[in-house]
Amino acid sequence: xxxxxxxxxxxxxxxxxxxxxxxxxxxxxxxxxxxxxxxxxxxxxxxxxxxxxxxxxxxxxxxxxxxxxxxxxxxxxxxxxxxxxxxxxxxxxxxxxxxxxxxxxxxxxxxxxxxxxxxxxxxxxxxxxxxxxxxxxxxxxxxxxxxxxxxxxxxxxxxxxxxxxxxxxxxxxxxxxxxxxxxxxxxxxxxxxxxxxxxxxxxxxxxxxxxxxxxxxxxxxxxxxxxxxxxxxxxxxxxxxxxxxxxxxxxxxxxxxxxxxxxxxxxxxxxxxxxxxxxxxxxxxxxxxxxxxxxxxxxxxxxxxxxxxxxxxxxxxxxxxxxxxxxxxxxxxxxxxxxxxxxxxxxxxxxxxxxxxxxxxxxxxxxxxxxxxxxxxxxxxxxxxxxxxxxxxxxxxxxxxxxxxxxxxxxxxxxxxxxxxxxxxxxxxxxxxxxxxxxxxxxxxxxxxxxxxxxxxxxxxxxxxxxxxxxxxxxxxxxxxxxxxxxxxxxxxxxxxxxxxxxxxxxxxxxxxxxxxxxxxxxxxxxxxxxxxxxxxxxxxxxxxxxxxxxxxxxxxxxxxxxxxxxxxxxxxxxxxxxxxxxxxxxxxxxxxxxxxxxxxxxxx
Numbered sequence: 001x002x003x004x005x006x007x008x009x010x011x012x013x014x015x016x017x018x019x020x021x022x023x024x025x026x027x028x029x030x031x032x033x034x035x036x037x038x039x040x041x042x043x044x045x046x047x048x049x050x051x052x053x054x055x056x057x058x059x060x061x062x063x064x065x066x067x068x069x070x071x072x073x074x075x076x077x078x079x080x081x082x083x084x085x086x087x088x089x090x091x092x093x094x095x096x097x098x099x100x101x102x103x104x105x106x107x108x109x110x111x112x113x114x115x116x117x118x119x120x121x122x123x124x125x126x127x128x129x130x131x132x133x134x135x136x137x138x139x140x141x142x143x144x145x146x147x148x149x150x151x152x153x154x155x156x157x158x159x160x161x162x163x164x165x166x167x168x169x170x171x172x173x174x175x176x177x178x179x180x181x182x183x184x185x186x187x188x189x190x191x192x193x194x195x196x197x198x199x200x201x202x203x204x205x206x207x208x209x210x211x212x213x214x215x216x217x218x219x220x221x222x223x224x225x226x227x228x229x230x231x232x233x234x235x236x237x238x239x240x241x242x243x244x245x246x247x248x249x250x251x252x253x254x255x256x257x258x259x260x261x262x263x264x265x266x267x268x269x270x271x272x273x274x275x276x277x278x279x280x281x282x283x284x285x286x287x288x289x290x291x292x293x294x295x296x297x298x299x300x301x302x303x304x305x306x307x308x309x310x311x312x313x314x315x316x317x318x319x320x321x322x323x324x325x326x327x328x329x330x331x332x333x334x335x336x337x338x339x340x341x342x343x344x345x346x347x348x349x350x351x352x353x354x355x356x357x358x359x360x361x362x363x364x365x366x367x368x369x370x371x372x373x374x375x376x377x378x379x380x381x382x383x384x385x386x387x388x389x390x391x392x393x394x395x396x397x398x399x400x401x402x403x404x405x406x407x408x409x410x411x412x413x414x415x416x417x418x419x420x421x422x423x424x425x426x427x428x429x430x431x432x433x434x435x436x437x438x439x440x441x442x443x444x445x446x447x448x449x450x451x452x453x454x455x456x457x458x459x460x461x462x463x464x465x466x467x468x469x470x471x472x473x474x475x476x477x478x479x480x481x482x483x484x485x486x487x488x489x490x491x492x493x494x495x496x497x498x499x500x501x502x503x504x505x506x507x508x509x510x511x512x513x514x515x516x517x518x519x520x521x522x523x524x525x526x527x528x529x530x531x532x533x534x535x536x537x538x539x540x541x542x543x544x545x546x547x548x549x550x551x552x553x554x555x556x557x558x559x560x561x562x563x564x565x566x567x568x569x570x571x572x573x574x575x576x577x578x579x580x581x582x583x584x585x586x587x588x589x590x591x592x593x594x595x596x597x598x599x600x601x602x603x604x605x
Contacts, residue, residue, distance in 0.1 A: 011171075012243035013250070017178065018170025020235045020244055021251050022302030023118055023228025024061070025174060028181060028255060029295065030125040031224040032262045033275045034366040039211075039218055041266045048207025049218070050198035050263045053225045054256060060377060060410070061229035064403045066248050068384055068396065069233040070241050078236035080107040080376070081316045081538070083383040085513075090390040100383060105322070105436050106429075107379040108313055111230070113428030114372040115310040116351040118227070119155070119303035121369055124148045125362035126299040129277040129292045141360050149353045151296070155303055156349035160340050162331025170301050177298040178254040180291065185254075185261030188279050192264040219413035223370045225259070228302070230376055234309060307348065314344050319510050319538040321443060322436050324582040330541060339541075351428065359421065368421035372429060374411040381407050435578070442575035442605075446563060447480070449603050450487050458485040459526050461494045466527050468497075473556030475500035476548075478585060479507050482522070482531040488561035488599040504553055505531045508544070513537045521551050544589050555595060560586045562598045567605040575605075 017025075032049070039045050070078065072086060084104035091097050127148045130136050189195050197203075208215045232244055258276070265272065265279040272278040277295075281288045317323035329340040359365040381404030388397035414422060475498070477489045482505055489505075492498045505525075515537040522531040532553065536542045548555065562584065565576040586596055 012239060013247045014171035014175055016171070016239050016243045016247035017174040017251070018172075018301060019239065019305060019308075020231050021174060021178075021228070021247065022170075022298065022305040023122070023231055024226065025178060025181075025228070025251060025255070026122050026126070026295075026299050026302045027225050027227055028258045028262065029129075029276050029299070030121065030362050030366060031221070032259060032266065033273070034224065034363050035218060035221045036266055036275070037273075037363055038221060041270045043267055044203075044210065045207065046263045046267050047195075047198045047203040048210075048215075049222065050195070050259060051201055051204035052207065052219070052222045053259050054199050055201055055204060056222055056226050056410075057229075057252060057256065059403060059406055060223075060226045061232065062248070062252065063399070064377065064381065064384075064407070065229050065232040066245050068388075068400055068403070069380060070236060070245065071396075072384065072387060073236060073241070078233040079313070079316070080104045080111070080234075080380060080383065081313075081320060081322075083380065083387065085538075087383060087386055087390075090387065096386065100386060103379045103383055105433060107376050107383075108317060108322070109429040109431075109433035109436065110372040110376045110379070110425070111234070111313060112310060112432045113425055113430075114227075114376070115306050115348060116355055116428050117365065117369050117372070117425065118306045119152060120148075120352045120355040120359070121362050121365040122299040122302045123151050123296075124356055124359075124365060126292075126295045127151070128274065128362055129295060132274065132277050132281050133289065133292070145356050145360055149356055151300065152303070152349060152352050152356070155300055156307070156345055156352075159307060159345045160329065160331070160342070162340065170304070173294075173297055174301060177294060178251055180294060181258040182254040184280050184283060185256075185258035187283055188261030188264050189257065192267065195260050195264045198260065198263065217413055217416045219410050220370055220417050221366065223374055223410050223414070224366060225255070226377075227369065227373045230373065230380065231305065231309065233380070234313075235305075307345070310344060310348060311339050311341050314341055315339055316538055317436070318588075319536075319540075321510070322440060323432075324435070324439055324578050325585065325588040327583055328588070355424065358424075364421065367417050368424045371411070371414040371417060371422045372425040374407060374414055375425075375429075378404060378407040378411050438571060438575050439578060442572060442578075445572070445605060446565070446575075446603060449605050450563070450601065452480075452487065453485045453490055455483045455485060455525070458490065458494070459529075462499075462526055462529065465493065465497055465499050466529075470499045470501045470528060473500050474502040474504060474554060476504050476506055476553070476555045476558045478558075478560050479505045481509075482507055482525070482533060486561055487601045488559070491601065492559055492599055498559075499528075500556065501528055503529045504555075505529070506534070506544070506548075507531070508534045508536065508542065510538050511535050515539055517542060517547075519547055519551060521553075542589065545591060557597055558586065558591055558595050559597050559599055560584065562600045564600050564602045565605055566602060569605065572605045 035049055039049065072083065081104055084100050087100040088097055127144050130139055130144065232248060236244060262275040262279055266275055269278065280291050314323060315328065318325055326341050326343050331340050355365070359368065381400055384400040385397050385404060388394060388400055479486055479489065517540055518535045520533045525531050532551065534542065534544070534547060563579065565572065565579070567573055567576065
């Protein structure tokens, strides 16, 4: 659990603003607007809500993520898959490891589902600001959805180029955005200086006392102020802990000043519908259109960070064998994390546009938003309790427990949203979850169904065939482990007598560390038979061909196994379809097609 400090210079902090805080940074566009469509904007209610917003950001973002979660990392990497790997290393075996694995599956699935709703609500809420421009008040909902969908299509269409070229502009734009939020908030709050006392937690307690159960369910909308907080930990590998934490303190102040300003504005204008845009327009009508353009740019950056985050999560899932292999394009020679997954990109775009068409308004989308985030926060909290309970700093487990109970309270409050659209969070999360479960269990069942041969038994026949005279050149065979020989290798060498002067068994092992690549060449495990083992971190981009050349292996032909699955089980049929639709091992690693030979093995499952 090493600390990865990162660049704490001004440039490092500005980069963090662009790469990490887009999602939580755009939450003032819709959070209070949505809350006060459900709650009367009386003075007492406004002070109570502002108190809840302050303590929600403090406990669920600052304490849970900036302080607790970000103290846990593997070579500077963060996220729920990292927490799973830490638990597996600390606990080794048992039900706790299986439980942590299940939690990580659910957490990853919720985050992937959230990756659909976040761009939809961010872009749609920004576009709705057009309604406050004189002459555009009559724009229909359909027109606004069409504009938002066009922006989304444009955003997803340029993903294949990579974001490293434009990422340099993200930070300065978001710095201007947060500065603008802070200034507009302060200007509005000056009309009611006593609004700053809303920080007092007593106002939040009074809100619950006065509103009862209805007040509790308002928490399901208050949580919108913290959506995107999980990015602090998930994106830690890009920049390191310290610049993200330092940036968060600036972001926290800017966001809360803006919420205070919106609170003062809604008390003075209880009939206002869109608080942020209404507040800015009342302050400086001439600057409203530039502010709207800045807002749309901020929401595009927020959406971009979510898309990049989804790519990273899916890539971690692929390399840890939780998800099927997919074609990955690397868009930067300098930054390994800059990747593009076409299948994920276009699926995400279709889902975002579908969600926009279904919900049509940001306030409707807010009903579906929050459950996935609170679910993910709760899972992170539970996993942190397990980790801290197995370290010397056990007092942190008690703090994590207290935070997790608060997470759970927020999660339960979002259950009231299920009939109003939150079921879409569950539907969207169920797609990756079912895929993960079927893929992991299918891979395990397939491995057992293939009945691999142990190396010692294989060598008895191999040595006899090799003695008859091999083919000139080097043949490569991919195996999961050196001491276990898959059926396709037996078919090639033992049954078909395809044996070369030099035969190399190559195994690629993904370690529980995020980074690092090590190779080991073992010669003479049999006559003319070597083993080449590659151990790579699950975030590494492995160039197998380059590693082979570095170790003096020049192949003539590369053999790999293809499984033809025969089954009547509908679950395994789906697994079989997944295998056929997704790239196999050699396609994923872009090995030279001219030297590849696929060997089909029929398997009953």
